[in-house]
Amino acid sequence: MDSDKKKQINRRTFLTGAASAAIAGGAAATIGCKPTGLLGSTEAFALEFTEYFKKYYRLMSQEEREQTVARLERLARLKQDITVNIETTGPAENVLYGYAFNVTRCEGYMECIKACVKENNLDRKSKTQYIQIFEMEHGQMSPDQGESKYFHMVPKEGHFYMGVQCYHCDNPPCVKACPTKATWKEPDGIVVVDYDWCIGCRYCMAACPYMGRRFNWNEPEVPREEITRNQHYLGNRKRVRGMMEKCTFCIQRSRKGKLTACVEACPTGARVFGNLLDPDSEIRFVLENKKVYRLKEDLGTEPKFWYFID
Amino acid sequence: MKNLTTQKNLFYRVLFGFIPGFLLFFSCLTAFSNQQDVASRVKKATQKLDKAHQVDATIPVPKNIVRATMEYQGGAFFTEARKSEIKRFKCSSCHNNKQVSILNAADISHADIKVNHGDKEAPLACNTCHSSDDRDFLVTSKTSKIDLDHVYDMCGQCHFRQKKDWIGGAHGKRVTYWAGERVVKNCTSCHNPHYPRFEKRWPKTYSVPLK
Numbered sequence: 001m002d003s004d005k006k007k008q009i010n011r012r013t014f015l016t017g018a019a020s021a022a023i024a025g026g027a028a029a030t031i032g033c034k035p036t037g038l039l040g041s042t043e044a045f046a047l048e049f050t051e052y053f054k055k056y057y058r059l060m061s062q063e064e065r066e067q068t069v070a071r072l073e074r075l076a077r078l079k080q081d082i083t084v085n086i087e088t089t090g091p092a093e094n095v096l097y098g099y100a101f102n103v104t105r106c107e108g109y110m111e112c113i114k115a116c117v118k119e120n121n122l123d124r125k126s127k128t129q130y131i132q133i134f135e136m137e138h139g140q141m142s143p144d145q146g147e148s149k150y151f152h153m154v155p156k157e158g159h160f161y162m163g164v165q166c167y168h169c170d171n172p173p174c175v176k177a178c179p180t181k182a183t184w185k186e187p188d189g190i191v192v193v194d195y196d197w198c199i200g201c202r203y204c205m206a207a208c209p210y211m212g213r214r215f216n217w218n219e220p221e222v223p224r225e226e227i228t229r230n231q232h233y234l235g236n237r238k239r240v241r242g243m244m245e246k247c248t249f250c251i252q253r254s255r256k257g258k259l260t261a262c263v264e265a266c267p268t269g270a271r272v273f274g275n276l277l278d279p280d281s282e283i284r285f286v287l288e289n290k291k292v293y294r295l296k297e298d299l300g301t302e303p304k305f306w307y308f309i310d
Numbered sequence: 311m312k313n314l315t316t317q318k319n320l321f322y323r324v325l326f327g328f329i330p331g332f333l334l335f336f337s338c339l340t341a342f343s344n345q346q347d348v349a350s351r352v353k354k355a356t357q358k359l360d361k362a363h364q365v366d367a368t369i370p371v372p373k374n375i376v377r378a379t380m381e382y383q384g385g386a387f388f389t390e391a392r393k394s395e396i397k398r399f400k401c402s403s404c405h406n407n408k409q410v411s412i413l414n415a416a417d418i419s420h421a422d423i424k425v426n427h428g429d430k431e432a433p434l435a436c437n438t439c440h441s442s443d444d445r446d447f448l449v450t451s452k453t454s455k456i457d458l459d460h461v462y463d464m465c466g467q468c469h470f471r472q473k474k475d476w477i478g479g480a481h482g483k484r485v486t487y488w489a490g491e492r493v494v495k496n497c498t499s500c501h502n503p504h505y506p507r508f509e510k511r512w513p514k515t516y517s518v519p520l521k
Contacts, residue, residue, distance in 0.1 A: 092364060269482045280359075282484065286478075
């Protein structure tokens with residue numbers, strides 16, 4: 001009897017249902033039943049309120065995921081007047097993403113950065129970028145000694161270029177640091193963030209030895225016509241102020257079999273992306289035939305990002 | 311009485327000696343048992359995967375591709391075609407024994423092509439690669455004809471190291487998809503064959519410091 005009652009109404013569903021109905025009704029009453037008004041559209045307000053009570057992504061059932069995606073798509077329609085397609089594509093079996101970067105080939109054109117900013121709807125106001133390209137003198141090994149703020153004709157004599165981004169560690173310290181488990185490693189090796197579960201404490205940012213994470217200090221601003229419409233719940237969907245974000249190996253692209261935006265944009269072919277568990281893949285050829293190294297390997301973070309030389 | 315104290319001693323020894331020891335041992339065991347480094351996990355994955363079904367998506371095969379003459383570690387692969395990209399192919403439509411009117415000779419001659427390929431003292435000439443007998447083909451140093459679509463065989467004569475990397479996947483890049491049928495860029499998709507080195511230019515954007 002008791003457990004039946006609990007099943008029918010628990011605290012969360014009660015609050016969600018009752019409060020959203022009350023707010024929506026109240027808002028409608030104050031505005032006088034007009035569809036738009038001081039608080040914006042009542043539908044948008046009700047949707048946002050329901051969104052506020054949704055679950056942690058990993059605990060959602062497929063149905064709940066579809067519901068939240070439908071709400072987010074509708075909100076994009078109402079608030080920004082754009083049609084977005086948010087996916088919840090899961091990891092495929094026998095896939096472990098890996099990345100290799102050819103330091104001999106990279107010429108520092110920064111086309112990858114531009115493509116990444118466009119693909120992942122990164123904030124244009126604070127110039128958030130997932131990728132950094134370091135200009136380094138021959139003989140230097142660590143990007144600490146390099147210069148990422150260069151702006152001159154490239155490639156410069158006597159220099160080489162090294163791209164740095166999230167390495168999607170197999171033993172990620174950021175995941176261990178997160179107090180709310182808002183960031184985790186997916187079975188296909190991608191380290192993702194549930195943006196709605198992140199509380200913005202930035203512990204993960206401090207824990208990452210590679211400076212791979214970015215914080216939204218302000219509400220991200222993306223010009224309406226430049227928004228990438230093909231989105232993923234864990235990837236490039238709209239983010240808000242006060243939460244972490246990071247490179248997701250373009251989860252909305254890679255899980256559909258596409259190359260990440262940076263790889264596709266690279267004009268010199270310095271970037272290699274593929275499935276580490278496929279013995280025929282390009283990334284496996286690089287690992288087996290080239291001189292490879294990883295950054296700060298001694299930390300035991302096991303990054304799935306290798307640098308190699310020709 | 312003495313017997314009792316020794317028993318007590320033994321009891322404490324067990325309590326503070328063995329039990330924490332066991333606890334430490336098992337905690338270490340559980341902590342490190344599921345920690346397998348990527349390299350060994352990758353090395354163990356030797357089973358061939360079905361190229362077409364690695365992800366749940368239909369992967370289209372792009373147009374204008376040709377099957378390469380050799381195979382990579384995973385079998386046959388495709389590369390971008392070249393002939394369809396050349397505006398005035400076939401070459402033999404002009405390079406034949408018929409006369410060309412002098413009026414548009416300036417437009418259709420190849421005076422705009424600058425050759426900067428090879429050693430500065432001994433740069434390559436047109437006929438190093440282009441066949442003087444049959445303009446629709448390239449010609450190797452051993453006088454065998456090469457179709458323009460399979461230009462990698464031509465480049466690979468000197469750049470054999472790059473060709474080996476290109477076949478394997480360490481040089482060049484795939485077209486759009488990492489999964490599905492392997493389609494890679496041809497040499498001439500990225501390099502201008504007459505001027506193969508990438509030129510100096512301005513970066514596309516700039517970075518602001520993180521700190």
